[in-house]
Amino acid sequence: MRAIMNRRALTACSIVFAAAWATGCGARAPEFNENPVLVAPIGLEDHVAFLDSNRAEARLIDVSGSGASRTPTVVPIVRNTTHVELRNGHFDQLLALCAGQRDIEGASPEQPGLVLLDASGKTKTYRYDSAFDRIVQSEDGKFAFLFFDPTTSGGDILKNPNEVAVIDLEAEETKPTLKTLRSLGESPRAIAFSDRPIPIGGTERNLAVVLSNRAVAVVDLAHLDRSEFTVELAKPGASGVSAAQVLFSTEEEKPKIYVRAEGTDDVFVVSIESESTSVPPNGAVSQGHNDFALSLNQFSTGAGARPGDIALFSDGGKVRLLVTGPGNRTAVVVDADTGNTTSVTLPGAASRIHLFTGPKPSDPTPASRALLYSPGSQAVVFLDLEGFGSTTNRGGNADLLTLPVSYAELAELNDDTVMFLNQSAGLSMLKLGDRTLSPITGPSLADAVPDLDVNKIWLAPSGPRLGYLDLPNFHPNEVRLDAPIEHLVRVPPRSKGRPKVVVTHPSSIGSMTVLDADDPADLGLAFRVEDFLLEGVLNGGRR
Amino acid sequence: MTRFASTRCVVAFGALASMANAQPAAEATAAQPATPPAASAVTPAQPATPPAADAATTAQPAAAPAADAATSAQPATAPAATPAVRPVITPIPVQLAETPPDRGPASLPKGPLDSHFTIRVDFNTVWYTARSYDLVSDRDPAMYVGVSVGYTLFRFDRLSLIPELGFNANHVGSTELFGGAVSRTGLTSENVYAGVGARYDLFSILDLGARISGGATFAQFEMQPNGANAVLLEDDGVAPFFAAGGGFTIHTAAGAFETKGGSLRSLVGGLSFEGGYLLAGSIPLRPAPENGNGRVDTSYTSLGNLDRSGPYFQVSLSGRF
Numbered sequence: 001m002r003a004i005m006n007r008r009a010l011t012a013c014s015i016v017f018a019a020a021w022a023t024g025c026g027a028r029a030p031e032f033n034e035n036p037v038l039v040a041p042i043g044l045e046d047h048v049a050f051l052d053s054n055r056a057e058a059r060l061i062d063v064s065g066s067g068a069s070r071t072p073t074v075v076p077i078v079r080n081t082t083h084v085e086l087r088n089g090h091f092d093q094l095l096a097l098c099a100g101q102r103d104i105e106g107a108s109p110e111q112p113g114l115v116l117l118d119a120s121g122k123t124k125t126y127r128y129d130s131a132f133d134r135i136v137q138s139e140d141g142k143f144a145f146l147f148f149d150p151t152t153s154g155g156d157i158l159k160n161p162n163e164v165a166v167i168d169l170e171a172e173e174t175k176p177t178l179k180t181l182r183s184l185g186e187s188p189r190a191i192a193f194s195d196r197p198i199p200i201g202g203t204e205r206n207l208a209v210v211l212s213n214r215a216v217a218v219v220d221l222a223h224l225d226r227s228e229f230t231v232e233l234a235k236p237g238a239s240g241v242s243a244a245q246v247l248f249s250t251e252e253e254k255p256k257i258y259v260r261a262e263g264t265d266d267v268f269v270v271s272i273e274s275e276s277t278s279v280p281p282n283g284a285v286s287q288g289h290n291d292f293a294l295s296l297n298q299f300s301t302g303a304g305a306r307p308g309d310i311a312l313f314s315d316g317g318k319v320r321l322l323v324t325g326p327g328n329r330t331a332v333v334v335d336a337d338t339g340n341t342t343s344v345t346l347p348g349a350a351s352r353i354h355l356f357t358g359p360k361p362s363d364p365t366p367a368s369r370a371l372l373y374s375p376g377s378q379a380v381v382f383l384d385l386e387g388f389g390s391t392t393n394r395g396g397n398a399d400l401l402t403l404p405v406s407y408a409e410l411a412e413l414n415d416d417t418v419m420f421l422n423q424s425a426g427l428s429m430l431k432l433g434d435r436t437l438s439p440i441t442g443p444s445l446a447d448a449v450p451d452l453d454v455n456k457i458w459l460a461p462s463g464p465r466l467g468y469l470d471l472p473n474f475h476p477n478e479v480r481l482d483a484p485i486e487h488l489v490r491v492p493p494r495s496k497g498r499p500k501v502v503v504t505h506p507s508s509i510g511s512m513t514v515l516d517a518d519d520p521a522d523l524g525l526a527f528r529v530e531d532f533l534l535e536g537v538l539n540g541g542r543r
Numbered sequence: 544m545t546r547f548a549s550t551r552c553v554v555a556f557g558a559l560a561s562m563a564n565a566q567p568a569a570e571a572t573a574a575q576p577a578t579p580p581a582a583s584a585v586t587p588a589q590p591a592t593p594p595a596a597d598a599a600t601t602a603q604p605a606a607a608p609a610a611d612a613a614t615s616a617q618p619a620t621a622p623a624a625t626p627a628v629r630p631v632i633t634p635i636p637v638q639l640a641e642t643p644p645d646r647g648p649a650s651l652p653k654g655p656l657d658s659h660f661t662i663r664v665d666f667n668t669v670w671y672t673a674r675s676y677d678l679v680s681d682r683d684p685a686m687y688v689g690v691s692v693g694y695t696l697f698r699f700d701r702l703s704l705i706p707e708l709g710f711n712a713n714h715v716g717s718t719e720l721f722g723g724a725v726s727r728t729g730l731t732s733e734n735v736y737a738g739v740g741a742r743y744d745l746f747s748i749l750d751l752g753a754r755i756s757g758g759a760t761f762a763q764f765e766m767q768p769n770g771a772n773a774v775l776l777e778d779d780g781v782a783p784f785f786a787a788g789g790g791f792t793i794h795t796a797a798g799a800f801e802t803k804g805g806s807l808r809s810l811v812g813g814l815s816f817e818g819g820y821l822l823a824g825s826i827p828l829r830p831a832p833e834n835g836n837g838r839v840d841t842s843y844t845s846l847g848n849l850d851r852s853g854p855y856f857q858v859s860l861s862g863r864f
Binding site for chain 2: 027028029031032033034035036054067070071072481482483484506507508509510513523526527528529530531532533534535536537538539540
């Protein structure tokens with residue numbers, strides 16, 4: 001009897017124990033299931049920032065000084081970062097455009113937002129409802145313009161493609177100004193900010209130009225409550241004309257906006273009239289509630305020119321517009337005040353313009369000149385701009401220079417040197433004053449990164465070797481790292497700090513090597529930080 | 544780490560062996576209140592057998608007067624400091640001087656004997672409810688398997704105090720963490736502890752118990768990141784812990800395993816259930832490759848602290864002898 005009781009008791013206890021063990025399972029916390037999804041790393045004043053779009057956080061790692069012990073600062077941000085860039089004019093701040101979280105099963109909804117993050121980890125978030133996916137900043141970083149990329153499909157989300165958000169990044173207010181631009185059936189394609197304040201009616205103010213097909217819209221950033229100007233570039237029903245490039249000119253009697261459009265041989269000049277009139281003059285644009293008006297002129301660059309680039313230069317105190325016409329191998333200079341245009345046939349087709357001031361082999365006197373080039377070709381053309389079209393310089397003294405191989409891109413290194421990245425492999429350095437070429441052979445260098453702060457060009461082909469070129473003497477060098485290179489990040493230093501360059505390595509949990517940018521070959525000055533994407537995960541990941 | 548664990552095992556069982564060797568001496572000096580008076584009465588007549596030795600050296604008020612007389616006959620115990628008193632010489636009874644006849648095993652005393660040693664095999668489940676433990680396990684409960692050895696050092700009526708030494712170990716792991724960024728993690732924990740338990744004999748087959756213990760956890764953590772060139776990251780840690788709990792033991796009746804030959808009289812088998820709380824120090828984790836780094840000075844960031852406190856429930860198979 002006692003034995004039976006013992007067995008029953010044992011059985012009961014075993015069942016209780018098994019049930020307790022089985023039911024007390026718990027579940028893995030959600031943060032241990034979320035995978036890091038990084039947007040490209042970015043450097044900001046002595047730090048590297050890794051923004052994780054999935055885990056809604058930014059990890060800032062201080063790379064200044066020496067020694068490998070690094071603890072990331074983890075800052076929560078808005079979920080689903082789609083784009084990140086440095087704030088113009090503020091190397092200690094970045095802007096992260098985030099789509100937020102749509103309300104779906106199993107996820108907490110979150111409004112989209114623009115996050116302003118500084119190197120110390122402080123954030124400022126601008127919230128709005130529409131998940132804008134494009135951002136353009138003014139040159140001084142004061143304004144940010146958010147809009148929808150017209151090339152992305154709408155998906156199943158309702159959106160107004162003409163809705164834009166304008167954010168004053170220096171204001172205390174964190175609520176953006178939302179506007180729906182008047183549409184001619186098109187949506188914004190790009191934004192251009194005035195690079196300096198424009199004097200209008202005794203005050204200086206910034207303007208933004210919204211480029212779209214067939215029209216541009218001019219927005220007064222000082223009065224966002226007012227209607228924007230809409231300037232039609234083509235008559236209703238015309239197609240194929242789309243605004244592509246905008247330049248602002250403030251050094252003329254009347255400030256002007258120069259517009260290049262694709263699909264036309266004309267260039268457009270919008271003059272800003274400071275006087276407010278109730279009835280717009282002939283050819284002028286309706287000014288709405290604005291205290292200035294716009295008038296539009298257009299200038300032909302020649303049949304079939306198809307302007308590829310425009311640039312403003314000063315010639316004898318007057319502002320001139322230089323236009324390339326790759327369609328008919330011409331270069332055209334436009335005087336918007338007089339309406340005169342001067343066209344010259346080039347020895348080779350050129351679509352892009354690089355202005356510089358300097359000597360040339362036959363004339364040591366520094367003067368305003370242009371280098372005209374066309375990505376994909378082997379030729380470049382030098383033009384003298386001073387007195388262009390005059391008797392002393394009727395055709396611009398076009399001078400053709402042929403490179404050994406075709407190039408894909410031009411990058412300015414300093415006032416006298418530009419770099420051509422070859423389409424196939426290697427690069428060429430061009431001294432503008434001497435008009436001499438220095439070819440550098442090597443692997444494909446399409447991602448070469450000029451770093452003028454340390455007079456180097458960083459070359460990071462696949463593999464563990466970081467190449468670099470010293471600009472003063474074009475001396476190539478390389479350093480072998482312990483792991484393959486994934487990204488190269490320039491880190492703006494504080495004024496007195498030693499500059500650093502960071503390379504990231506393929507890793508699911510974070511891996512990077514920090515090198516002294518002045519002396520990258522000295523690995524004694526380098527250090528490596530590993531696993532930083534999991535820093536502090538056991539404590540919630542926040543510091 | 545494995546070598547270290549083996550060393551600790553050797554230490555634990557070495558201690559056990561030492562205690563086992565000390566058993567006869569301890570038994571010889573321990574009070575035996577539960578010994579039946581009948582047995583004590585018989586033992587003086589059998590000086591050659593162990594029970595008789597017990598009776599001869601143990602203060603037993605119920606012992607026969609003849610035994611008292613036998614001890615008084617030892618010269619070393621005579622009151623030499625009182626020469627004025629003339630000693631009284633009592634004749635030794637004849638029957639004590641004679642060698643008792645060998646009556647064989649059948650005549651040995653039978654019945655249960657007190658148990659002093661306790662050996663347990665423990666199945667200890669700790670519920671790690673802290674979120675940090677999710678790094679190494681998808682489940683909150685983690686079962687440790689171990690052994691412990693105790694010895695009944697004090698006994699007061701039905702209450703016994705039992706110091707113990709123990710060891711247990713556990714391995715947990717998890718896979719596909721952080722969306723696959725980490726392919727697997729693992730944590731091996733080895734606990735070495737000392738404690739003291741109190742046992743109260745409630746019924747003949749049921750004891751109540753309470754126990755406190757403290758010790759150290761030797762943990763080995765490993766993490767395998769995903770990726771073609773990813774290397775295994777490891778870290779070791781040591782942290783103290785303290786546990787307190789209570790429960791009950793269902794056990795066989797005293798003498799249940801006694802054989803016809805009278806052996807296994809003290810053996811008692813039991814099944815224990817105990818609940819309590821484990822207060823454990825957290826373990827900081829900063830995993831790194833075992834084989835060092837490359838040419839560049841490398842730092843590995845801290846994952847944080849692995850919290851290890853939580854309630855526990857322990858089932859034990861025990862044997863007392």
